[in-house]
Amino acid sequence: MNLQTVPFILLVISCCQAFPYTELAQYVDDHQEEHVEVLREWVAIESDSSNILRRPDLHRMMELVAEKLRLMGGMVQLVDIGEQELPSGQTIALPKVVTAQFGSDPSKHTVCVYGHVDVQPAKLEDGWATNPYNLTDINGNLYGRGTSDNKAPVLAWIHAVQSYQALSRDLPVNVKFLIEGMEETGSNGLDSMILAQRDTFFSDVDYIVISDCGWLSRRPALTYGTRGNCYFFAEVEGPKQDLHSGVYGGTVIEPMTDLIGILDTLISPSGKILIPGVREAVAPLSDEEWKMYQDIEFDVDNYKNKTGVSHLMYNNKVDLLAHRWRYPTVSIHGIEGAFSDSGTKTVIPAKVTAKFSIRQVPDMDPAAVKKQVTDYLHSVFAKRKSPNKLKVTMVIGAKPWLADTKHPLYEAGKAAIKRVFNVDPDLIREGGTIPIARTFQDVTGKSIIMMPIGGFDDGMHSQNEKMSRYNYLEGTKLFIAYLNEVAQINKTSV
Amino acid sequence: MNLQTVPFILLVISCCQAFPYTELAQYVDDHQEEHVEVLREWVAIESDSSNILRRPDLHRMMELVAEKLRLMGGMVQLVDIGEQELPSGQTIALPKVVTAQFGSDPSKHTVCVYGHVDVQPAKLEDGWATNPYNLTDINGNLYGRGTSDNKAPVLAWIHAVQSYQALSRDLPVNVKFLIEGMEETGSNGLDSMILAQRDTFFSDVDYIVISDCGWLSRRPALTYGTRGNCYFFAEVEGPKQDLHSGVYGGTVIEPMTDLIGILDTLISPSGKILIPGVREAVAPLSDEEWKMYQDIEFDVDNYKNKTGVSHLMYNNKVDLLAHRWRYPTVSIHGIEGAFSDSGTKTVIPAKVTAKFSIRQVPDMDPAAVKKQVTDYLHSVFAKRKSPNKLKVTMVIGAKPWLADTKHPLYEAGKAAIKRVFNVDPDLIREGGTIPIARTFQDVTGKSIIMMPIGGFDDGMHSQNEKMSRYNYLEGTKLFIAYLNEVAQINKTSV
Numbered sequence: 001m002n003l004q005t006v007p008f009i010l011l012v013i014s015c016c017q018a019f020p021y022t023e024l025a026q027y028v029d030d031h032q033e034e035h036v037e038v039l040r041e042w043v044a045i046e047s048d049s050s051n052i053l054r055r056p057d058l059h060r061m062m063e064l065v066a067e068k069l070r071l072m073g074g075m076v077q078l079v080d081i082g083e084q085e086l087p088s089g090q091t092i093a094l095p096k097v098v099t100a101q102f103g104s105d106p107s108k109h110t111v112c113v114y115g116h117v118d119v120q121p122a123k124l125e126d127g128w129a130t131n132p133y134n135l136t137d138i139n140g141n142l143y144g145r146g147t148s149d150n151k152a153p154v155l156a157w158i159h160a161v162q163s164y165q166a167l168s169r170d171l172p173v174n175v176k177f178l179i180e181g182m183e184e185t186g187s188n189g190l191d192s193m194i195l196a197q198r199d200t201f202f203s204d205v206d207y208i209v210i211s212d213c214g215w216l217s218r219r220p221a222l223t224y225g226t227r228g229n230c231y232f233f234a235e236v237e238g239p240k241q242d243l244h245s246g247v248y249g250g251t252v253i254e255p256m257t258d259l260i261g262i263l264d265t266l267i268s269p270s271g272k273i274l275i276p277g278v279r280e281a282v283a284p285l286s287d288e289e290w291k292m293y294q295d296i297e298f299d300v301d302n303y304k305n306k307t308g309v310s311h312l313m314y315n316n317k318v319d320l321l322a323h324r325w326r327y328p329t330v331s332i333h334g335i336e337g338a339f340s341d342s343g344t345k346t347v348i349p350a351k352v353t354a355k356f357s358i359r360q361v362p363d364m365d366p367a368a369v370k371k372q373v374t375d376y377l378h379s380v381f382a383k384r385k386s387p388n389k390l391k392v393t394m395v396i397g398a399k400p401w402l403a404d405t406k407h408p409l410y411e412a413g414k415a416a417i418k419r420v421f422n423v424d425p426d427l428i429r430e431g432g433t434i435p436i437a438r439t440f441q442d443v444t445g446k447s448i449i450m451m452p453i454g455g456f457d458d459g460m461h462s463q464n465e466k467m468s469r470y471n472y473l474e475g476t477k478l479f480i481a482y483l484n485e486v487a488q489i490n491k492t493s494v
Numbered sequence: 495m496n497l498q499t500v501p502f503i504l505l506v507i508s509c510c511q512a513f514p515y516t517e518l519a520q521y522v523d524d525h526q527e528e529h530v531e532v533l534r535e536w537v538a539i540e541s542d543s544s545n546i547l548r549r550p551d552l553h554r555m556m557e558l559v560a561e562k563l564r565l566m567g568g569m570v571q572l573v574d575i576g577e578q579e580l581p582s583g584q585t586i587a588l589p590k591v592v593t594a595q596f597g598s599d600p601s602k603h604t605v606c607v608y609g610h611v612d613v614q615p616a617k618l619e620d621g622w623a624t625n626p627y628n629l630t631d632i633n634g635n636l637y638g639r640g641t642s643d644n645k646a647p648v649l650a651w652i653h654a655v656q657s658y659q660a661l662s663r664d665l666p667v668n669v670k671f672l673i674e675g676m677e678e679t680g681s682n683g684l685d686s687m688i689l690a691q692r693d694t695f696f697s698d699v700d701y702i703v704i705s706d707c708g709w710l711s712r713r714p715a716l717t718y719g720t721r722g723n724c725y726f727f728a729e730v731e732g733p734k735q736d737l738h739s740g741v742y743g744g745t746v747i748e749p750m751t752d753l754i755g756i757l758d759t760l761i762s763p764s765g766k767i768l769i770p771g772v773r774e775a776v777a778p779l780s781d782e783e784w785k786m787y788q789d790i791e792f793d794v795d796n797y798k799n800k801t802g803v804s805h806l807m808y809n810n811k812v813d814l815l816a817h818r819w820r821y822p823t824v825s826i827h828g829i830e831g832a833f834s835d836s837g838t839k840t841v842i843p844a845k846v847t848a849k850f851s852i853r854q855v856p857d858m859d860p861a862a863v864k865k866q867v868t869d870y871l872h873s874v875f876a877k878r879k880s881p882n883k884l885k886v887t888m889v890i891g892a893k894p895w896l897a898d899t900k901h902p903l904y905e906a907g908k909a910a911i912k913r914v915f916n917v918d919p920d921l922i923r924e925g926g927t928i929p930i931a932r933t934f935q936d937v938t939g940k941s942i943i944m945m946p947i948g949g950f951d952d953g954m955h956s957q958n959e960k961m962s963r964y965n966y967l968e969g970t971k972l973f974i975a976y977l978n979e980v981a982q983i984n985k986t987s988v
Contacts, residue, residue: 050837121839185838227740231838240802244955246721246926249853250823251807251814257761260826264758267751269878308734310881313745320745329744333841339828339849343544344679344725344889345615346851347827347955355833357840359743384763387804395838432740461738461841
């Protein structure tokens with residue numbers, strides 16, 4: 001043994017011994033019921049950001065988050081981000097953004113945790129087995145709207161900080177929180193807020209962590225890319241008001257017929273996007289990517305069984321993952337204004353609005369997509385020579401995001417996962433959109449990592465969304481460990 | 495003057511003098527506020543037969559009708575017509591049918607009034623200016639769901655009988671009532687009930703009167719034909735549950751894409767039905783019909799302005815009326831299971847069910863149409879090679895109905911209209927469906943007349959449905975006069 005290396009070794013040992021992971025993890029296990037109870041309280045609030053009638057609940061949700069962080073001694077602010085303009089031209093207050101700060105030691109790194117506490121719509125009659133706003137534990141799975149997306153991950157981060165505090169341990173890094181309430185509808189107002197606070201709140205932030213996604217399998221994962229999303233409304237308006245289909249049928253060109261006609265030109269039966277210019281903009285699949293996809297652990301049959309379809313759009317792993325992560329897709333979500341209840345209404349709806357979205361990937365540009373879609377639908381509609389009026393609006397335009405998996409932030413993530421789960425993570429992309437990742441990158445220039453704790457089968461955005469106790473608690477431990485790993489990053493190396 | 499004719503003339507004079515029309519009409523005018531109040535009470539009940547959650551309201555509605563007729567001294571029965579099978583396979587009790595009888599003098603004719611007290615769905619947020627279940631008088635128009643279709647006409651008939659009673663006048667004919675609660679969804683259970691009571695309740699009925707339609711213009715009308723209706727559910731089912739369009743988009747063939755694709759093959763942009771066999775079954779337009787349509791009072795421009803479209807499907811009166819009354823049409827009403835609220839949900843709906851209907855005319859046959867539509871949609875769907883499953887169900891199959899306008903019942907109607915309104919009526923057909931007319935004809939063999947009192951602009955089945963005070967009250971007087979006219983029909987002449 002070379003004596004010169006001894007102090008370094010001692011230092012390393014001392015450093016590792018100084019991190020009381022076992023105690024902190026034990027603390028999480030011992031307090032799991034409390035953690036579940038707070039989640040129950042949060043899930044009970046129907047903080048659906050897409051439904052303006054639920055806006056009071058959303059405001060209450062933000063205040064609850066602020067209160068929780070304040071009680072922990074954080075420096076908390078509820079930041080007013082202005083108003084939302086509705087399609088009708090009216091305005092409504094946006095939910096405030098919660099910022100918080102724990103520690104301001106300039107010798108430490110500063111990590112900013114981003115999360116959201118708004119949720120997708122959910123109604124019992126959509127096919128939920130349990131009341132979506134009453135957290136229900138079935139065999140260790142905690143069912144409820146917003147559990148996995150994104151209330152439990154936000155709470156796991158809060159509980160990670162709380163665990164250090166409870167054991168009177170210094171946080172290894174300064175921790176900031178940025179929690180918003182408009183993520184599910186495109187983070188309205190947040191871009192401006194980030195821009196406004198670039199040189200204040202964000203000035204001392206080194207890294208941004210986002211935990212708003214899920215693993216690909218039972219193996220923990222780090223996420224290095226997301227798709228963006230352009231969400232469109234196509235409104236066809238005809239008669240002044242709804243008409244009786246017996247009394248008027250056969251005398252007016254019905255808006256629904258027109259709308260169905262133009263929607264049918266968006267996608268081929270096999271799923272090909274037919275809008276000129278969209279497919280042409282997609283970056284070609286590189287050999288390196290192809291190789292990565294080949295190596296990834298992913299069971300196509302299992303995926304097929306999970307979705308419950310008799311065959312998928314692609315049957316091999318590479319095509320399937322590529323079309324999930326790095327190719328665009330069109331989904332038609334539904335039609336507003338038409339008859340949608342059970343039963344048999346004989347109506348000619350006067351104004352119908354289709355909702356559809358196109359997932360964005362490099363090198364697509366939302367502004368170009370907006371023009372491509374609008375021009376295309378208007379040209380298709382013009383050929384119908386209809387007396388009705390078409391209006392196409394792009395209501396969300398979120399860009400895709402990509403990170404470098406060799407960055408020290410990702411190395412720290414791999415190490416934390418190794419410590420908590422004793423495996424190497426999958427490096428994956430996300431088919432969904434976390435629009436804010438791209439904004440953080442563009443506006444603050446900070447490095448970003450996505451560290452999911454959601455299970456692969458959590459059912460985000462669908463019925464029976466859940467978060468398992470296992471993922472919730474081990475996820476909290478992962479965040480505890482990760483804060484320590486980030487503290488080890490050499491400030492000059494990044 | 496030939497002395498032999500004197501007694502006959504005296505008889506006629508005495509007969510006409512014996513009918514106290516002016517007094518009866520005055521009674522109606524004097525009691526109009528009471529009549530409006532009863533209508534308010536009836537409209538307040540959300541007796542939506544298409545919504546099984548409203549079934550208790552519907553039961554209550556039927557009991558209220560029975561109670562009203564019982565208090566007037568009618569022989570009333572609430573007839574159990576069994577259960578309704580839901581698409582899920584479950585069953586639910588059908589609303590009872592109310593029958594009532596006033597008078598049983600075998601020397602008099604017996605008229606059976608048919609009506610219904612169930613309504614179409616309506617929600618304030620559909621675009622109603624007022625709460626649809628709170629009768630609201632605006633400038634003499636009584637707004638509320640079910641006013642014109644069909645609660646006010648049923649009440650007008652009841653008040654006609656009540657007026658005779660109030661003035662202690664014998665009814666000139668025996669009057670029976672048959673009031674049901676499932677008309678808006680195809681009169682489920684009523685066919686069997688009529689068949690079962692053919693030789694009891696219907697044995698002494700001479701004529702059946704239906705007032706479940708509207709005038710064509712401000713001129714009172716008699717209706718001699720209606721279209722039938724075949725109502726279809728086309729369900730496309732794919733994944734086990736709704737999926738996140740970001741996470742799963744691009745890997746599954748989405749049920750909505752398939753459904754939009756097959757719906758788009760039903761109708762051409764100009765409104766032509768594309769289902770093989772449907773147009774071929776339609777009886778050709780006769781020269782006589784063409785002539786009748788030419789002569790009818792109908793303002794195409796006014797109709798266009800009323801609907802609010804920039805141009806109609808046909809610009810000349812004959813084509814327009816013909817396609818409204820005696821040609822089939824396809825209307826797509828909406829899609830159940832997809833996202834239909836305001837806002838931006840990013841969902842891939844797992845199971846979507848389109849609702850569309852085809853209006854039936856002579857010589858179409860619902861059983862044949864069912865096969866034509868089902869075969870066609872399955873063949874179109876098969877070409878898509880989709881992994882999803884298609885299920886096509888015909889949930890309503892109502893035949894069209896036609897009457898002879900030279901029948902004494904119609905002559906009596908013309909005379910009553912002449913007395914009350916001092917004009918000759920328009921003889922019109924109805925684009926909508928009154929399925930029971932055809933059943934009455936087929937099962938009982940009785941003569942049927944349709945005598946509408948609804949205004950041409952009442953907005954049945956659409957937002958802001960109304961009945962004007964004028965039509966409600968003058969309609970009551972028309973029914974008073976009509977009962978007297980029917981009494982004059984020579985029993986042997988029909």
